[in-house]
Amino acid sequence: MKRIIFFLAILILTSLAITVFGKEKASVAPVNLTCEHLKNPASLDVAHPRFSWTLQPTDESAYGQRQTAYRILVGSSQQKRADHFGDMWDSGWIESDNMQLIEYNGKPLRSDEKYFWKVAVKDENGNESGYSEVAKWSTGLFSQEEWTAKWIGTDKAYDPAEGPNKIYDPWFRKTFDLKENPSKATLFVASVGYHEVYVNGKRIDDHVLAPAVTDHTKRARYIAYDIAPALTSGTNVIALWLGTSWSIFAPYATADKPRTPLVIAQTDIYDANDRKLARIATDQSWKTYPSPNKLIGNWGFGVGGYGGEIWDASKEVEEWNLATLDDRNWKNATVYTPALELSTQQVETNILIDEIHPVAVESRPDGSYRVDMGVNFAGWTQISVQGNPGDTIRFLFSEREQEEITFGLMNAYVIGASGKGTFENRFNYSSGRWITIKGLRSAPKKEEIKGWMVRTAFDDAARFECSDPLQNWIYNTVKWTFENLSLGGFIVDCPQRERFGYGGDAHATSETGLFNYKLGAFYTKWLEDWRDVQGTEPMTGNMNDPEWARKQEGSGRILGGGILPQTAPTYHGGGGPAWGGIVVTLPWFIYQHHGDMRVLEDNFEMIKGWLKFLDTHVENDMLKRYGARWDFLGDWLWPGATSQGMNNYSDENIFFNNCYWVYNLKTATQIARVIGRTEEAEQWARQAEQSSKAIHAKYYHPDDHNYSDRSMRSLSAALYGDIMPAELRPKVMERLAEEILVHKNGHIDVGITGGAMLFKVLREEGRDDLIYSMTSQTTYPGWGLMRESGATTIWEMWEKDLPGHSLLHSSYLYPGAWYIDGVAGIRRDADVPGFRKFMVRIPKLTETQISSAKASFDSPAGLIESSWERENGRITLNVTVPPNCTATVLFPDDNGKTVHVNAEHVKETGRKEGYILFEIPAGKYRFSN
The missing domain is CATH 2.60.120.260 (Galactose-binding domain-like)
Known part of the structure; x- marks a missing residue:
């Protein structure tokens, strides 16, 4: 009895302590802080950056954890006392469950400063969490006028008439004295061509091939380097090493700059009292000397390729980047005045x-x-x-x-x-x-x-594994291929032959990218590249016009208006409406994935311009062919395409591109409605409806519910654009199923663009059986044949042995999204962007096809996990819903079997298309029948 009384007293005292000294421990804690999609980014030139976080449960066995309020503190110093930390911004307690992309609303930010931030939240019971760990970001230079440095280079320039490049990658250096060790010094460096930074012989940062690839007719991106730790009292030297690379790329040739590597850099150096000691900036006083390194060949597709590099050890100069070097025999740098906008590199480095x-x-x-x-x-x-x-x-x-x-x-x-x-x-x-x-x-x-x-250097976001070794091979090989294509803040078509950012290929990669990696900053940067190239004619737009060669052996004329080339930031190469149309599709994908409204707003005028350009080629509510030979491609590299010839002059191609155009119009309509652009939304919706009717009337074959040339790509395009009356869509879907399973014996019969359409349609329709049929084939054409042939990357074509084609390419990466949202079943909710609400659906696959699958997906709203298994007719499903999220589980309705759930609060909420539905809040769940 005494023991019972003792424990009761302890419980009472604990309860009193909680009441007197504070509330109960919160059920969640904020973690994974990011700013503009990046972890602790440097040199942001965004006046109102946006903050995001996810929530970690304090009790993994609990359910229903939510955020009901947040408070963000932003400080100008990490060392300030806790009660004064928010000297730049204290949001106060905001009653909101939002934890994604919340805009800074404090005092005006200053250039070249560091800022620190942290966040606390209230849970579903109003209990306050502790503050998160402190995150940080630094600002760049907010105005062009703050740049007093000059662009410098050497007096050597690439001349295509002389053949391969002869420029040795140049060194530049500047010596200067400091009276004391500095406490702060940020060196901002932008270059045309790649660069490396050294201070007193020390390499600053370990990234490579910097900066990100950019359209150097318009812009140069700068990177911030913290050089204060490498500086000392006395004589110092800042040394820059430039790589030729993109500086001689033909489409970037302009009259205001030579084809040679250029650099602009400056730093303000401060003492411990924040007093400026010096500004060091590039100008003609910098010294330059050729390094032992040189580009082999040229730089570009069709002009000798990208070669490689040669190192001549006989030309080495010891201590070239040390202050002790006597550089009196080095030349002075040459000053240039290119008309380039300077903006920060708001994407991870290589x-x-x-x-x-x-x-x-x-x-x-x-x-x-x-x-x-x-x-x-x-x-x-x-x-x-x-x-x-x-x-x-x-x-x-x-x-x-x-x-x-x-x-x-x-x-x-x-x-x-x-x-x-x-x-x-x-x-x-x-x-x-x-x-x-x-x-x-x-x-x-x-x-x-x-x-x-x-x-x-973006982060991984997903893991996947299933019972089928071939599917695992495809998934892992798709990811390996994707990563090998993601150099310089955009996805190249191939890293060896062209290195271009094709819009059409992006349709085959972007959702695979979003479901498997954290690409918010990456794709935001790429869209800025597309804005930069808008108004430039595609490379081969009018090859017979003598004025087309404005940029010598590459690209086309600046036309202005909404026209888009086929690639960005490289604008070089062929394509068609589905290439330029990525500027509509990609912002919408990012919005669905991240809930990012700004990406829709920032790109709306580009979208509007693109659709206005297409309007100039519309007749009788249908898009007609425009441009020259390579400017109106439809599907690309379907099985046997090279032997059949390009179809860009065929009537089938007119149909294909019209279906894609309607998809663009419908997607743009959704974008316009989200951001309140009612007039444009109504205009595009009306055009989409009228054009759908016109296309359907001309190309529909009622005898077999088919379209155009009755190919798989035509069926895919029709369903992708949803051009048919609603009552016909199920019949057209069944005709597509017949085409895959019967006419093609389960094989795929589309290429890059048609394949992206096909897989998007089948994923949204829940036809995992049809996708599995195509991905499980080991004979031509298919991914299984690649595996049987010893491939370690995904090929450019379904055929391996045609010469001149790449074996590491962006062509067929579209299954990568399906493994996460199809096989593992982690699906976006179309009505709630950003994964605050999502679905988990076990695919309609037999036990002999795939008997188990598991995946984790680190979504923008937190870690989602799905693991399911079919064994002897019994199905089990394990699901993790992160805090502040809800999910709809679609569990197979298996002959009336009862579904058991490990949580009493979970009840059946409905039945749909062969599934039993359950709505579940945050927590870990197990379903079985």
């Missing part, structure tokens, strides 16, 4: 990732050595060599085992006086699996050869 080691080294009869890296990849290599001084060692890259070199990609190393050295990339990258080494006198050692994939 990094080296996934170190790759060779699996075999073969000696060949001609004295060369063949290195098998075991996987096709795009990136850097490091290879140690030895020989006689002056020997040139060549490294030839190939995607194909039977070919010594593909796409002209090679590197070289000229051995210096020591007789040995190490080649490593600096301002270019290669792509391939096999490396043929020529010029060595003895076999290279496997342990002295390394490779790395190079890609933009």
Whole structure:
């Protein structure tokens, strides 16, 4: 009895303590803080940046955790006392469950400053969480007038008439004295071409191939470098190393700048009392000297390719980036005045990732050595060599085992006086699996050869695995391929032949990207690139017009208006309406995924301009063909396409592009309604309705519910544009199913654009059975054939052995989204963007097809998990709903079996299309029958 009384007293005292000293512990805590989709970003030039977080449950076994209010504090110093932290902004307690992209509303931000922020929330019972860990961001330069630095380069420029590039990647340096160690110094650097930054011999930051690729007829992006720790009292030197790369890319040639690497940089240096000690800025007083590194070949598609780079060890200069170097024999920099807008690089930089080691080294009869890296990849290599001084060692890259070199990609190393050295990339990258080494006198050692994939440093967001090994191979290979294409803040079509950001290919990759990676900043930057290139004619728009070659061997004329080229930021190459139309589709995908209203607003005028341009080619409510040979492509690279020839002059292609145009109109209508642009929404909705009727009337075949040429791509396009009367859609869907399962024996029969349409339609219709049929084939055409052929990346074409085509390409990456939202069943709710509400649906697949699947998806609203299994007719499903979210579970209605749930508060809410529906709040759940 005494023990019972004792425990009761403890409980009473605890309750009193909670009442007197504070509330109960909150059920959630804010974590994963981001600013403008980035973790602790540097040099933002956004006046009102947006904050996001997710919530972590304090009790993993609880249910229904929610946020009912938040309070954000922003401080100008992390060291301020806690009660004064919010000197820039204290939002106060805001009654809201919003935790995504909340706009800063405090005092005006100043250029070149660091700011710190944290957030607290209230849970479903009004209990306050503690404050999160402190996150930070720094600002860039908000106005062009704040730049007093000058653009500098050398007096050497690339001349296409002279053949391959002859410019050695230049060094620049500036020495200066400081009377004391500084406390703050941010060096802002923008370059045309790549750059590296050194201070007193120390490399600043470990990113590579900086900055992100940008249209250098309009813009240059700067990166902020914190150089204060590398500076000291006394004599200092800032050294910049430029790489030629995009500086000689033909479409970027303009009259106001030479085709040569350029740089602009400046830093204000402060002491501990925030007193400015000095401003160091690029000007003619900087000294320059050629480095030992040089681009091999040119830079661009069709003008010798992207080559590689050569290092001449005989030209090395020790201590080139130290203050002790006597640089009196170096030349002064040349000042240039390009008309470029300077803006920050608001996307992650490139990094080296996934170190790759060779699996075999073969000696060949001609004295060369063949290195098998075991996987096709795009990136850097490091290879140690030895020989006689002056020997040139060549490294030839190939995607194909039977070919010594593909796409002209090679590197070289000229051995210096020591007789040995190490080649490593600096301002270019290669792509391939096999490396043929020529010029060595003895076999290279496997342990002295390394490779790395190079890609933009966005975070992974998903994991997936299922019972079918082929599906796992496709998923993992799609992701590996996607990552090898994501260099420089945009997705290239291929990393070896073209390196262009095709809009049509983006349709095949963007949802795969969003469901598997954190790409909010990445795609926001790419859309800015599309805004920059709008108004420029596609490369081959009017090739017979003598004025088309404004930019020498690349691109087209600046026409103004809403016309879009087929790629950005590179605008070079062919395409059609589905290429430019990515400017409508991608903002909508980002909005659905992130709930990002600003991305719709920022790109609305571009969308409006694009649709206005298409309006000039509309007759009788139908889009007619425009442009020259390569400007009106429809589907691309379907099975057998190369033998059949391009279909861009066919009537079927008119139909295909009209269906896509209607899809653009309907998507733009939704965008306009979300942001309150009623007039445009009504106009586009009306046009979409009228055009749908016109297209259907002309191309529909009522005898078999088919369209145009009765191909799979035509059926996909019709359903994608939803051009048919509502009562016919189920019949057209069944005709598509027949086309796949019967006429094509379960195989796919579309290409890049048609495939993106097909998979989007089937995912939204819940026809996982049809997608599985196509992804499970191991004969031509299909992903399974790629696996059977030993592929380690996804090919450009369904056919492997056609010469000149890439084996690492963006063409067929569209299954990557399906594995998350189809097989694992984690699906967006069309009415609630940002995954605050979502669905988990077990796919309609048989146990012999896929018997189990599991995935985790780190959504913008938190970690979602789904794991299901079918065994002997019994189904189990495990679901994790993150705090502040709700989900609709669609569990198969299996012959009237009762569904058991591990939580009493979960009740059946309805039945639909063979599923039993359950609405569930945050928590971990197990369903079974």
